[in-house]
Amino acid sequence: xxxxxxxxHPSGVPDAKHPKETKxxxxxxxxxxxxxxxAIPEHKIMAEAQNHPASSPGRALRAAAEALVIRxxxxxxxxxxxxxxxxxxxxxxxxxxxxxxxxxxLIEQEITVPTATPDVCRLYYDRHPEKFSxxxxxxxxxxxxxxxxxxxxRRREAQTRAEEICRVLQEKPELFSSMAKEHSECSSRDxxxxxxxxxxxxxxxxxxxxxxxxQEGEITQIPVASRFGFHVIALDRCIEGKTLxxxxxxxxIAGWLExxxxxxxxxxxxxxxxxxAEIRGITLKGTQSPLVQ
Numbered sequence: 084x085x086x087x088x089x090x091x092h093p094s095g096v097p098d099a100k101h102p103k104e105t106k107x108x109x110x111x112x113x114x115x116x117x118x119x120x121x122a123i124p125e126h127k128i129m130a131e132a133q134n135h136p137a138s139s140p141g142r143a144l145r146a147a148a149e150a151l152v153i154r155x156x157x158x159x160x161x162x163x164x165x166x167x168x169x170x171x172x173x174x175x176x177x178x179x180x181x182x183x184x185x186x187x188x189l190i191e192q193e194i195t196v197p198t199a200t201p202d203v204c205r206l207y208y209d210r211h212p213e214k215f216s217x218x219x220x221x222x223x224x225x226x227x228x229x230x231x232x233x234x235x236x237r238r239r240e241a242q243t244r245a246e247e248i249c250r251v252l253q254e255k256p257e258l259f260s261s262m263a264k265e266h267s268e269c270s271s272r273d274x275x276x277x278x279x280x281x282x283x284x285x286x287x288x289x290x291x292x293x294x295x296x297x298q299e300g301e302i303t304q305i306p307v308a309s310r311f312g313f314h315v316i317a318l319d320r321c322i323e324g325k326t327l328x329x330x331x332x333x334x335x336i337a338g339w340l341e342x343x344x345x346x347x348x349x350x351x352x353x354x355x356x357x358x359x360a361e362i363r364g365i366t367l368k369g370t371q372s373p374l375v376q
Contacts, residue, residue, distance in 0.1 A: 115364030116148050118155040123364075127151060148365050154186070156356045161185035166192070194348045199340040207336055208329050215327045218283050221294045222320040224259060224276035229268040229312040238312075245306035245313035252302050252315065259302065259317050268312070276317070287311070294318055 116123040131147035132140070161167075161182075168188040170179035179187065208215060226248055230241035248266060252259055260275030271278055283291065293307040297318040306313035357367050 111145060111148060111365035113144065113148075116152065117361075117363045118152055119159060119361050121155060121159070123148065123151050123155060145365070149367060152362060152365060152367060153353055153357075154182070156353065156360055157186045157189055158182045159360075160356060161189040164189065164192075190349065190352075193352055194345065196341055196344045196348055199337040199344075201333070203340065204333050204336040205329060207340060208332065212326050215329075215332045217324045217327065219295075219324040220322040221281045221318060222322075223278050223281055223294055224263065224317045224319065225269065225271065225278060225290075226259075226263045226267040226276050226315040227269040227312055228266065228306070228315075231312075232310050241312050242306060242308070245315055248315050249302070249304055249306055252317075253304060256302055256317070280322075290314055290316070 113125040113128055116128065128144060128148050128151060131151055132143040135143045135146035135150070137143035137146060162185070166185050166188045167181075168184040170181060170184045171187075172178050226245070228241040228245045228248075230237040232238065244266070248262060252262065263272050263276030266272075267276055269276070278286075281291075281294065285291075286294075287309045289307055289309045293303060293314075293316060297303070297316070299318055299321055301318050303314075303316045306315055308314075
């Protein structure tokens with residue numbers, strides 16, 4: 084098992100723009116970290132920090148130190164049990180190190196996760212139907228009168244234009260496509276304002292909320308404001324989401340449950356190792372293992 088590395092993050096390690104932080108800043112001393120009297124060198128923590136994106140260099144360094152301490156704990160336990168293995172390649176062709184190979188064998192030997200039975204999977208499905216439903220889809224058109232939020236004068240003018248379009252369309256809805264081609268400042272104007280099928284998250288929040296509250300065939304009576312400007316919206320169709328049959332998702336549920344159980348079991352195992360080890364320079368919370376990513 085190769086412990087996955089994350090892409091380097093620009094704030095991952097201290098540099099010229101991020102001065103070295105103090106022990107108080109990062110919660111431990113770079114020069115004092117050890118596991119059962121085996122020191123974790125400062126330069127290794129600095130290098131490992133590049134694999135842990137964080138909001139500050141200090142947080143990246145702490146995550147790196149925790150990961151290295153746990154790796155050392157597992158490596159020591161594998162040695163204690165006399166475990167070794169031939170390094171293997173992962174799906175990306177990366178070759179394990181000797182220690183990673185031994186850790187893989189250790190985890191396989193020490194961690195037992197029960198298979199998710201059909202009864203357990205079915206119970207999870209029944210309790211969480213929202214996780215197995217297709218999203219509600221909307222087929223809508225719009226006319227956008229663009230105006231940035233920073234330009235107050237243009238916003239007022241855009242709102243006035245959009246309100247006038249709304250008034251016209253309330254009396255003559257059949258003019259929507261032609262008015263979209265004439266007035267809209269969205270590329271959809273060439274299709275009469277047609278946006279196609281919209282799923283959750285595909286539009287700005289204000290637009291999505293407005294559409295969700297509309298009835299099929301309705302045109303907004305007042306324009307909907309967003310950071311882009313003002314939208315006149317026509318909802319043509321609403322396709323309600325449906326719950327997928329259990330048979331379609333049972334394998335997926337089993338995978339989720341077993342992966343979750345594996346993660347918890349690894350965290351608990353690491354907690355046991357942490358509890359009986361002599362770790363200096365940093366305090367670990369074993370149930371929040373950086374190994375389990």
